[in-house]
Amino acid sequence: MDDVGKNLNRLLDQKNFRTRFEEMMQEVLQDQDVRNFLDANKERLTQQDIERSYAKLYEFVQEKRKFEVNDPSMIAPGYEPQLTLNYHSVDVTYIPTEELLARKKQEEIRGRIQALNMPKDIQEARIETYEMTSGRGEALMAATEFIRAYKQNSKTFHKGLYLVGSFGVGKTYLLGAIARDLAEAGFTSTLLHFPSFAVEMKQAIGKNQVSEKMEAIKKAPILMLDDIGADSMSSWIRDEVFGVILQYRMQEQLPTFFTSNFSMLELEQHLTVTQRGEEEPLKAKRIMERVRYLTKEIQMAGRNRRNS
Structure with missing residues (x-):
């Protein structure tokens, strides 16, 4: 899970990609699940909190897409990513699917x-x-x-x-x-x-x-x-x-x-x-x-x- 954040930070370190990063985050923030989560927690999260959580939001969207197509490169195959609130920041948890639980x-x-x-x-x-x-x-x-x-x-x-x-x-x-x-x-x-x-x-x-x-x-x-x-x-x-x-x-x-x-x-x-x-x-x-x-x-x- 740390790899996603590290990759994002490396992206930010390269000035030529800052514009691309902003575009990517706009895309992430338009994700319906992200929007629903942020809206449900708007009283608990400030704009600064959200910006500090960009890496986790990016991770969530990326892993959700992989989960939907059963991509084997997922961080946690068989686990569905979900957004959670961790004090004043956003985190990602991985919930085992019914299929995985049945297999186990x-x-x-x-x-x-x-x-x-x-x-x-x-x-x-x-x-x-x-x-x-x-x-x-x-x-x-x-x-x-x-x-x-x-x-x-x-x-x-x-x-x-x-x-x-x-x-x-x-x-x-x-x-x-x-x-x-x-x-x-x-x-x-x-x-x-x-x-x-x-x-x-x-x-x-x-x-x-x-x-x-x-x-x-x-x-x-x-x-x-x-x-x-x-x-x-x-x-x-x-x-x-x-x-x-x-x-x-x-x-x-x-x-x-x-x-x-x-x-x-x-x-x-x-x-x-x-x-x-x-x-x-x-x-x-x-x-x-x-x-x-x-x-x-x-x-x-x-x-x-x-x-x-």
């Missing part, structure tokens, strides 16, 4: 949906656009009920959902829609593609970052783990990563969601056999006890929307 609000909402290794459009999923079909109705109603109950009292424990179904039936989209609805109410969710996270955790061992990554995930206010069971888990991922996350969330009673192609019974069988082919049914059962405590299992069916 949407950015804040998307910022509450922390999607890690998830589809790019997951933050735009919405309950209102989730297609109600016979195979997805129960899941949609359960999601709506969770949202209602959580908004009503986020301090008590609410069971999340364990969504089971084949590829493309809308499990992941529904998680995103739940997260979006909650984000609009001010709540933060973390959506995580678990197989990708498992790979990251293995890589984190050599970088000594396991604890740091685990803390951020296990303490998420609302955690949504996508594609559980898509890959076989090593004993370490199952017990020291997945199991530790579930244990913490069970103890702290934090809302947790899962999507999987396996039912809970099938997931237990999947977790029983390690990558090395060893069978560890007791460890798998312990994991599933935590999953069942945290979530309600819901079957989903329907066409594969990824290929439609």
